[in-house]
Amino acid sequence: MTHALSLTLLTLAGIGAFVLGVQLFFVLRRQWSLAQAPAPVSSGRTPAGISILKPLCGVDDDLEANLACFATLGYPAYEVILGVKDARDPAYQVAQAAVARWPQVMRLELQHGEPGLNPKVNQLITLAGVARYDILLISDSNTRVEPDYLHEIARTFEDPDVGCISHPVSGIGEQTLGSLMDNLYQSTTTGAGQIAAKQAADQDIVVGKSMALRREVLEALGGFYSVRNVLAEDFVIGRWVTRGLGKRAVVARAPVYNVSQKKSVSAFFKRYLRWCIIHHSCIPTPLYLAQSLLNPLPYALLGAMLEPSLRALGVVAGVTVAKLIHDVAVFRALRPGQPTPAMTVPAVLLKDVLLFVAWANGLFARSVDWRGNKLRVMAGSRLVPPTSAPVQSLPGAETASGAKSESESDSNELLAG
Template sequence: MTHALSLTLLSLAGIGAFVLGVQLFFVLRRQWSLSRAPAPVSSGAAPAGISILKPLCGVDDDLEANLACFATLGYPAYEVILGVKDTRDPAYQVAQAAVARWPKVMRLELQHGEPGLNPKVNQLITLAGVAQYDILLISDSNTRVEPDYLHEISRTFEDPEVGCISHPVSGIGEQTLGSLMDNLYQSTTTGAGQIAAKQAADQDIVVGKSMALRREVLEALGGFYSVRNVLAEDFVIGRWVTRGLGKRAVVARAPVYNVSQKKSVSAFFKRYIRWCIIHHSCIPTPVYLAQSLLNPMPWALLGAMLEPSLRALGVVAGVTLAKLVHDVTVFRVLRPGQPTPAMTVPAVLLKDVLLFVAWANGLFARSVDWRGNKLRVMAGSKLIPPASAPVQSLPTPESLPGAKSEPESESDSNELLAG
């Protein structure tokens, strides 16, 4: 029995290492193609106006520089609407200073009421209501982008079948071990997963760190109000756009950079404990189990511990080497011009062990502590406060106006394959 279980775990780890090799191939192929192919050109129509909705909560690492990046994008028709819950938020003064510095681009809005349990969506409801343009771009406060960011969004929306655009994610700015692990995850799991899903299966995965929608599409979904009580609003919106409305969700060429500088190892671990619970709530358990193969080193270690042998140790060494090559290579490729810290190799190993623990916890846990609030996460990341009456049920994609039918056998996990 022990021999069979050990052999199974070692075999699964080997399969995981192979899948990582395939993922690395697609990431390198995409980067090679982008380096050789010119960017698509516009049809010549006037650039569409874009409203950037940027909810703030607390002072992120280097927030002032993050906001400055969005103030000077060189696009002819755009606005940046900064949102805070109230004037007690430490981000309020930073936002005020940004508006004073760039009054023609930025403005500040305080949240109106508290319609739901998702703090980010509560702000988005207010920000969308005051936005002047018909392309709404949700942008996290800890991000930076490249100069062509808005131009590519405008060009992509020239296709009327496109309903949603998101961007490959990478991580930059690490000064601590916790932030290094965070940026490694953003690059080697989220960003690499988005790229591989598109290259291998033509799946455009929606990630809410940077997500653009047509206003008419958002209104057809019931506005942000319809996702006020879900934690993974990007997953739900992406699913509704593609399955409910029959529109395309596109992953852009340009990346968006997650800035993490001073996160502690404890903060990193707590974040992904919460994230794994959310992730499992959005996808079937068999898919959640299968995705653990993308972190094969812990499985190889468990297999070797059950039945130690030279062969088992060889598998552990091979799988570990494959994971290190994958993560270090992707980290360098998706962060052009950024240095690779000397601690990257040990950070990969520690990251994978902590992520495995978080993943295992996500198999069973259903409650999260988010911004000081204890919330229970139900199917589809629907939020319910403990010991309270159930919140209003969410509509399904099929119940939306103009919804198109989809085969029932299609997996619900496409939008979350990046994770």
């Protein structure tokens, strides 16, 4: 029995290492192709106006510089709407200073009411309501972007079949071990996964760190109000765009950079404990189990511990080398010009062990603590207060008048599926 289990774990680790090699191939091939091919040229139409919706909650690492990046993008028709829940938020004064410095670009809005359980979506409901333009761009407060960011979005939306644009995620700015692990994850798992899924299987992974939508698409969903009680609103909206409306979801050329500087190892671990619970709620358990193969080192270690042998140690060594090559190569590819810290190798190994623990917890746990809110996460990442009775499927979101719209019913069927 022990021999069979050890052999199974070692085999799974070997399969995982092979899959990582395939993923690395697609990431490097895409980066090489982008370097060889010039950016698409605009058709010459009047540039579409873009409203950047940027919810704030607390003061992120280097928040002032993050906001400054969005103030000088050189696009002719855009606005940045900064949102905070109320004036007591520490981010409020930072936002006020940004508006005072760049009044021609930035505005500040306080949240109107609290319609749902997702704090970010509560802000997005307010921000979308005051946005001037018909392309709505959700942008997290801890991101930075390249100068052509808005131009690429506008060019892509010239195709009427495009309903949503998301950007590959990379991480920069690490000054602590926790932030180094965070930025490694953003680059080698989130960003690499988006690229490989699109390149290998034409699967659209929409990530809300940077997501642009046509207003008409959002309204067809029922507005942000329809996702006020789900935690993975980007997942829901992405599925609705592609499956419900039959529109294309495009992965942009350039990455968006997640800025993480001073996160502790504990904060990193807590974040991904929460993330794994959310992720498992959005996908079938067999797929959640299969995705763990992208973190093969723990399988190899467990297999070797069950039945130590030279063969098992050889598998551990081979998987370790494969994982390090994958993570370091992707890390460098998705953040060109950034140094690779000396602690990267031990950070990869510690990251993978902690992520495996978080993944295992996500198999069973259903409650998260997010922005000070203790919530239960049900199927499709639907949020319910911890005292509520468990709900097996996601019922339709109600409109402000209490009636369920047809589009909301359809989107919730997609979510439950």
